[in-house]
Amino acid sequence: MATSKIRARNISKHYHVGARTIHTLDNVNLDVGTGEFVTLVGPSGCGKSTLFNILVGLVAPEKDGELFIDGHPQALDHLLGSVAFMPQRDMLMPWRTVLSNATLGAEIDGVPRRVARERALASLDRFGLRGFEAHYPGQLSGGMRQRVALMRTFMFDRDTMLLDEPFGALDALTRALMQRWLLELWETNKRTVLFITHDIDEAIYLGDRVLVMSARPGSIKFEAKVPLRHPRSPDVVTQPEFVALKRQLLAVIEDESLKAFAALNQPAAAGRTAI
Amino acid sequence: MRLLVRLINTAGQFIMLPVALVLWELAVRVFAVAPDKLPAPSTILSTMWAGRVALANAVGVTLYETVLGLACGTLVGILSGIAFSRFRMLERMFLPYFVASQAVPIIAFGAIIIMWFGNGVASKALIALYLSFFPIAVNTLAGIRTVSEGEIDLLRSFGAGAQAILLKLQLPAAMPSIFTAIRLGASLALVGAIVGEWFGASQGLGVVLLTAMYDNRVPQLWAGIILTGLTGVALFAIVAMLQSRIVWWQAEV
Numbered sequence: 001m002a003t004s005k006i007r008a009r010n011i012s013k014h015y016h017v018g019a020r021t022i023h024t025l026d027n028v029n030l031d032v033g034t035g036e037f038v039t040l041v042g043p044s045g046c047g048k049s050t051l052f053n054i055l056v057g058l059v060a061p062e063k064d065g066e067l068f069i070d071g072h073p074q075a076l077d078h079l080l081g082s083v084a085f086m087p088q089r090d091m092l093m094p095w096r097t098v099l100s101n102a103t104l105g106a107e108i109d110g111v112p113r114r115v116a117r118e119r120a121l122a123s124l125d126r127f128g129l130r131g132f133e134a135h136y137p138g139q140l141s142g143g144m145r146q147r148v149a150l151m152r153t154f155m156f157d158r159d160t161m162l163l164d165e166p167f168g169a170l171d172a173l174t175r176a177l178m179q180r181w182l183l184e185l186w187e188t189n190k191r192t193v194l195f196i197t198h199d200i201d202e203a204i205y206l207g208d209r210v211l212v213m214s215a216r217p218g219s220i221k222f223e224a225k226v227p228l229r230h231p232r233s234p235d236v237v238t239q240p241e242f243v244a245l246k247r248q249l250l251a252v253i254e255d256e257s258l259k260a261f262a263a264l265n266q267p268a269a270a271g272r273t274a275i
Numbered sequence: 276m277r278l279l280v281r282l283i284n285t286a287g288q289f290i291m292l293p294v295a296l297v298l299w300e301l302a303v304r305v306f307a308v309a310p311d312k313l314p315a316p317s318t319i320l321s322t323m324w325a326g327r328v329a330l331a332n333a334v335g336v337t338l339y340e341t342v343l344g345l346a347c348g349t350l351v352g353i354l355s356g357i358a359f360s361r362f363r364m365l366e367r368m369f370l371p372y373f374v375a376s377q378a379v380p381i382i383a384f385g386a387i388i389i390m391w392f393g394n395g396v397a398s399k400a401l402i403a404l405y406l407s408f409f410p411i412a413v414n415t416l417a418g419i420r421t422v423s424e425g426e427i428d429l430l431r432s433f434g435a436g437a438q439a440i441l442l443k444l445q446l447p448a449a450m451p452s453i454f455t456a457i458r459l460g461a462s463l464a465l466v467g468a469i470v471g472e473w474f475g476a477s478q479g480l481g482v483v484l485l486t487a488m489y490d491n492r493v494p495q496l497w498a499g500i501i502l503t504g505l506t507g508v509a510l511f512a513i514v515a516m517l518q519s520r521i522v523w524w525q526a527e528v
Binding site: 053056057058080081083085087089091093094095104105107108109136138156 | 425426428429430431432433434435439443444447448450522524525
């Protein structure tokens with residue numbers, strides 16, 4: 001692989017809650033190639049979102065962590081604004097129209113309002129929002145709101161996009177449509193994408209590579225290249241390569257989920273035996 | 276059928292007032308109530324008509340004091356709400372005193388305000404400001420605090436600084452609760468202006484009420500009461516209308 005777009009080394013994070021120390025991330029090492037679509041799966045509470053917050057620059061990791069973008073070392077406390085980030089919830093502003101929600105990031109980035117609006121207007125078709133530019137978020141369906149949020153992420157023009165479970169809250173059908181649509185978008189734009197999901201099918205269908213995080217403290221426990229060519233059609237999920245990889249991933253994730261579950265239930269279990 | 280019910284409901288709202296007025300008029304006439312106890316609506320109306328120029332002027336003066344005081348109170352309230360949200364220290368230092376100041380009835384130091392600021396518009400506007408700014412400050416703070424950490428993080432991820440976060444996120448998000456407070460503040464500001472006029476003024480609704488009371492001119496007193504009520508309702512309605520125009524995205528009750 002040539003230089004990675006993102007190369008993270010020894011990223012750890014712990015929090016102190018009273019006298020206790022909670023290790024959220026433990027020596028995460030991560031490489032995402034330029035133009036690569038990498039999906040990240042793991043049991044809930046494994047620190048996926050913390051990892052994203054660190055990569056976005058919202059949270060500082062422990063001191064020995066290192067991060068390189070295009071091979072250049074980055075100051076971990078000055079990352080804000082360097083990647084395009086999409087949080088789990090769409091967080092659209094109810095007082096802004098679709099168009100001005102979509103241009104919010106660009107606007108804050110200093111792009112003149114008029115230029116940002118023109119760019120957004122030209123992209124409406126790609127995001128399936130033509131005709132809705134003057135609507136308000138309250139008038140949109142869940143899938144459309146998510147497309148506006150995604151458009152906002154694209155309009156904040158960065159090579160790298162971090163998407164945190166963008167389709168997690170959508171119904172299965174809308175979700176499948178959004179996945180296809182995102183893949184098409186990515187195939188034409190070739191941005192570097194790191195995508196968190198808890199859905200294994202989604203991880204394989206979208207990703208060039210799937211990373212599996214361990215239970216807390218999170219680290220990269222397993223990785224696999226997805227042996228499927230682009231463009232991928234929806235029926236790719238029935239191909240033997242897909243099924244084989246899914247079986248493999250399920251085994252790893254179940255293992256980790258059980259660990260996470262056991263850790264979660266320890267105090268409760270102890271209480272139960274006492275009774 | 277449903278339409279009919281709605282029609283009756285709507286009509287019911289508007290019909291209550293004339294019905295009440297007619298009953299009032301009839302009661303006064305039938306039972307021959309003395310006009311210095313309770314004048315008939317027709318008597319009050321003719322008093323109002325006779326004194327229309329002076330009364331209109333009184334309404335104008337009081338309204339001016341109220342609006343001036345409310346506008347300043349809104350500005351001071353919003354600015355202090357922002358300051359409190361930005362600096363916890365300021366909140367800890369000042370908010371307890373703000374709360375305590377609200378517990379002191381304005382009546383207690385109205386006289387001092389008049390002595391310091393004269394018996395013109397300034398003293399009344401100041402009292403109106405004093406009464407109206409507090410709920411606005413508190414609601415601005417509360418409104419800003421409704422913004423979630425996640426929303427702030429999203430803006431920070433775009434490289435937004437404190438100012439952009441305030442202007443693009445926190446203030447717009449606080450607007451519905453700010454407007455709710457302004458609605459409350461409008462009624463308080465009117466009370467403030469009238470109380471201020473009682474302590475010392477040459478014109479205004481407070482003066483109308485006070486002189487009518489001293490001269491025992493009961494119809495005049497009722498004219499003052501009705502005009503004060505109408506002024507209050509009109510102010511409230513204007514603020515409510517602005518609210519539904521400006522913060523339409525959140526239906527406030």
